[in-house]
Amino acid sequence: MSMQELQRGLMMLWAVIALSLIAIGCTETRVVGVKDFFDNNRTVMTPKDRNNAKTKQIQVAGDGKWAIALDQISGPNHYERAAKRRDQLALQTGQSDIWINEEGDKTLVFYGRYPTHNDTKAQADLKRWRTQKSRLGIYAMLSPVG
Numbered sequence: 001m002s003m004q005e006l007q008r009g010l011m012m013l014w015a016v017i018a019l020s021l022i023a024i025g026c027t028e029t030r031v032v033g034v035k036d037f038f039d040n041n042r043t044v045m046t047p048k049d050r051n052n053a054k055t056k057q058i059q060v061a062g063d064g065k066w067a068i069a070l071d072q073i074s075g076p077n078h079y080e081r082a083a084k085r086r087d088q089l090a091l092q093t094g095q096s097d098i099w100i101n102e103e104g105d106k107t108l109v110f111y112g113r114y115p116t117h118n119d120t121k122a123q124a125d126l127k128r129w130r131t132q133k134s135r136l137g138i139y140a141m142l143s144p145v146g
Helices: 003-025 038-039 045-060 078-093 121-130
Strands: 066-074 099-105 106-114 142-145
Touching: 066 078, 066 121, 078 099, 078 106, 106 121, 106 142, 121 142
Parallel strands: none
Antiparallel strands: 066 106, 066 142, 099 106
């Protein structure tokens, strides 16, 4: 086998590998029936849904000056997406005292209300939420609220 034939053979091999990789890269593989977090946040709420969400926020807000911040949603439709996130977390955890607060161009998702940052219940709840941080995709930190 001459050097020229060897080079031609290697070029053909590389061409076959390159075409195979291109063909694989041009196809889309989807798992049917699986939704990610973003699938749940793509729908836009109607004005009626938004009013119901605000009512729910007011009903559970309470009088505490501290709460556990779970998530922050910003960008287009942040309030509606935060309301969906609140409902998703409530469903995943079985907790009902999850509420949202719109602050300008973002909406924060909170849990509970506590009189001080070192409140015994606040610290116990914070510890419980932190054990679920990676599973739920939250950041769980005590935050002063107005």
